[in-house]
Amino acid sequence: MTIQMFEKPLGMRDDFPFIAKKKAELRTSGTNIIQQAGYDLLQTPTLEYYETIGKISAIADNALFKLLDSQGETLVLRPDMTSPIARVAASKLLKEKMPVRLGYYSNVFRAQKREGGRPAEFEQMGVELIGDDSLYADAEVIILAGTILKNLNIESSRFVIGHTQLLQLILEDFGLSQEQIEQVRSAFVSKNSVGFETLAKQLPIEESRMESFIGLISTTTVEEWQQWVNPRNSKQSFLFEEMKKLKKILDRSGLSEAVTYDLSFNSHMTYYTGVVFEVYAAGSGFPLGNGGRYDGLMKQFGLEVGATGFGLRVDRLLEIMSAVSEQQDHTLILFDEKNEDQAFDEAQKLRENGTRVTLQFGPAVKATDEFSKHFSKVLRLEGAN
Numbered sequence: 001m002t003i004q005m006f007e008k009p010l011g012m013r014d015d016f017p018f019i020a021k022k023k024a025e026l027r028t029s030g031t032n033i034i035q036q037a038g039y040d041l042l043q044t045p046t047l048e049y050y051e052t053i054g055k056i057s058a059i060a061d062n063a064l065f066k067l068l069d070s071q072g073e074t075l076v077l078r079p080d081m082t083s084p085i086a087r088v089a090a091s092k093l094l095k096e097k098m099p100v101r102l103g104y105y106s107n108v109f110r111a112q113k114r115e116g117g118r119p120a121e122f123e124q125m126g127v128e129l130i131g132d133d134s135l136y137a138d139a140e141v142i143i144l145a146g147t148i149l150k151n152l153n154i155e156s157s158r159f160v161i162g163h164t165q166l167l168q169l170i171l172e173d174f175g176l177s178q179e180q181i182e183q184v185r186s187a188f189v190s191k192n193s194v195g196f197e198t199l200a201k202q203l204p205i206e207e208s209r210m211e212s213f214i215g216l217i218s219t220t221t222v223e224e225w226q227q228w229v230n231p232r233n234s235k236q237s238f239l240f241e242e243m244k245k246l247k248k249i250l251d252r253s254g255l256s257e258a259v260t261y262d263l264s265f266n267s268h269m270t271y272y273t274g275v276v277f278e279v280y281a282a283g284s285g286f287p288l289g290n291g292g293r294y295d296g297l298m299k300q301f302g303l304e305v306g307a308t309g310f311g312l313r314v315d316r317l318l319e320i321m322s323a324v325s326e327q328q329d330h331t332l333i334l335f336d337e338k339n340e341d342q343a344f345d346e347a348q349k350l351r352e353n354g355t356r357v358t359l360q361f362g363p364a365v366k367a368t369d370e371f372s373k374h375f376s377k378v379l380r381l382e383g384a385n
Helices: 017-036 050-056 082-091 135-151 164-173 178-190 193-200 207-218 222-228 234-252 295-299 314-320 337-352 368-372
Strands: 047-049 066-068 074-077 100-109 121-130 158-163 259-261 275-280 289-293 307-313 330-335 356-361 377-380
Touching: 017 100, 017 121, 017 135, 017 314, 047 050, 047 082, 050 074, 050 082, 082 100, 082 121, 082 295, 082 307, 121 135, 121 289, 121 314, 135 158, 135 234, 135 275, 135 289, 135 307, 158 164, 158 234, 164 178, 164 222, 164 234, 178 193, 193 207, 207 222, 222 234, 222 259, 234 259, 275 307, 295 307, 307 314, 330 337, 330 368, 337 356
Parallel strands: 158 259, 330 356, 330 377
Antiparallel strands: 047 074, 066 074, 100 121, 121 307, 158 275, 275 289, 289 307
């Protein structure tokens, strides 16, 4: 296959100046909020060992970029940020203090099999709260995600919240094996209600409970969950009470109208062990981000501690951010050799007053009128083309 000069690897994209500028603004705004909430920013290596991060990550093996180092060790381009940060926290930070609050803005890599508009490299912004197993930690990261979206002027943001462990216990109460539970989870992840109902008829569900079982996929409030909670199961009862407390905290924070509680909600990220959520907004058919509790992941690093967090997709945030933004004045000064000194003096004065100025040698521009349309003000010094 011949590679053309202007081709890029599958899934890779160029960020043109306008997008690069928007990303820089988003990064500054988002990370400022993260730090104000008490989180320290962290940067992990782009390359990680496959035997640690590659295998522990919830990303499918065929979506990993793999390569060999000079010692023959298999490396991966980091496929997510949660696993590397868990590694850092387990090896160093948690020995110093607990809990720890870490934030990030980093790029991640996931290989694409074919061109379908999906990026193989994209930025994520998020936080990890490690060393706190309370529901207050879950509430904190959800509220923080909401604060970031509000600050970015993203309207109509919505959270869908579920609970991985409570769902597991309820499915066990229906008499399903672990293999059957995994089938049900896969149907929930795909959000295919028709496929779920077809699957339900193939499972050993008592006829008298079939309607109740199928109803799992249509909950929107925590109160609805109670009909599946077995009062004789202390663990189920405890987790349900925790969810009611979480709802109370989120309501108090102003998120009452923005949250849907879906008992069937599941994430494709397999390391979640408790509260799990996704974030949506009008204008995008894809989730803007996701998060949840991943205590089980920390066990793989030898630590019995709680951990929760979220990651937001920067590319998807940019797609739906309000197009109405304050435009910075941008002045173009066109000059020629005769008025070079005057042009530079004028540009310096304007820049000292905070104006953005592009200084352009006029004769070098082939399409002056078209070029000038990119600026809010054009100053043509005498003699300039």
